[in-house]
Amino acid sequence: ALTNLGRYGNSFGQSPRKRAQWTEDIDPPVKDATRESVEYLWFVGDYASYNPSLSELTAKTAMVLQKVGVDFGIMFKGENHAGNDVRRVGEEGLFEMLAEKNIKALERCQYQTIITTDPHTYNTLLNEYPFAEPQAILHYSELLLMLIKEGKLKFTNPLDVRATYHDPCYLGRYNGIYDAPRQVIKATGCDLVEMPRSRDLALCCGAGGGRIWMEEGEIDERPSESRIHEAAALDNVDYFVISCPKDYTMYQDAVKTTGHENDLYIKDLIDLVAEAL
Known part of the structure; x- marks a missing residue:
């Protein structure tokens, strides 16, 4: 790489x-x-x-x-x-x-x-x-x-789903941006449910620091899989929302390896916006 x-x-x-x-x-x-x-x-x-x-x-x-x-x-x-x-x-x-x-x-x-x-x-x-x-x-x-605040982005098809949100390391802990993604999620009509470890306590997806370029050996549970288990344990959550392309890649894999690909859907913020427009 x-x-x-x-x-x-x-x-x-x-x-x-x-x-x-x-x-x-x-x-x-x-x-x-x-x-x-x-x-x-x-x-x-x-x-x-x-x-x-x-x-x-x-x-x-x-x-x-x-x-x-x-x-x-x-x-x-x-x-x-x-x-x-x-x-x-x-x-x-x-x-x-x-x-x-x-x-x-x-x-x-x-x-x-x-x-x-x-x-x-x-x-x-x-x-x-x-x-x-x-x-x-x-x-x-x-x-x-x-x-949204300027009235340029309006939603005519509010989403009736329960969603949880994963804080990316370099957006949350490094730069303190926690509220903007959550406000966008709520504006689309989603019922936002927080994972136990959220905001500054959120887990890394496992891709940061150059690890996305590394070959992984045998491991009992990857960080991304642990995160999916945490989200899947929430009541009736349909969407696992991300705001980072590396998160999208890591968690699309993790829902498959954990067996949750049919009950927990990985969604980017823009997916929610497009669905609610």
């Missing part, structure tokens, strides 16, 4: 030209923020860009933003891995190289605010990038909540 990051700018070893393949069937086309001015620049991230299991969700995010009138664009092949997990595994030189490339790419764009759907990206852009000028950076849960 680290070799791929140095060579291709992504951990998947894919051509930068394939980074935005998920946009191909979206109409109207997603704007290229390197060519035209936008209000919001969406820093998509590697997992949401390249992981085949996430391409539908990534496209859905773009289409929801378009539907509610958000003026946004992406950098297409100009984006590189943000480097958060690279730094966590001690590859400081590689992190600096990726950060420098991304900063140069962002400097060629005209935008007001950066939005991210990946808390890992959010953390490193917000706290670790040596930007020459102050940057406005939002996690998409914050943007969705802002749109």
Whole structure:
């Protein structure tokens, strides 16, 4: 993965030209923020860009933003891995190289605010990038909540389901964003039920700190499986809601390995928003 990051700018070893393949069937086309001015620049991230299991969700995010009138664009092949997990595994030189490339790419764009759907990206852009000028950076849960409060995002099909929410490490404990995702969940009509370990006591999904690139040996129970057991023990909860692409991947696997794929459904925040529109 680290070799791929140095060579291709992504951990998947894919051509930068394939980074935005998920946009191909979206109409109207997603704007290229390197060519035209936008209000919001969406820093998509590697997992949401390249992981085949996430391409539908990534496209859905773009289409929801378009539907509610958000003026946004992406950098297409100009984006590189943000480097958060690279730094966590001690590859400081590689992190600096990726950060420098991304900063140069962002400097060629005209935008007001950066939005991210990946808390890992959010953390490193917000706290670790040596930007020459102050940057406005939002996690998409914050943007969705802002749109709801402004009356731009209205729900005509309230969801009648019980849901629980998993706090991503880099959104919650690292950056203190606990309320925005919960307010969005409640706004869609869901009955939110908290797990015993939530907010600053929430468990890691097991992907952070570069562990998503590591091969796992034999283990009695993975962190993601423990978390699913915790959610499944709640009364009549239908949805396990996440707000991180790595969480989506980890928990989609975990509901299968724990035997809960038919009674506990992994949903991204944007899934709820799309269902309730």
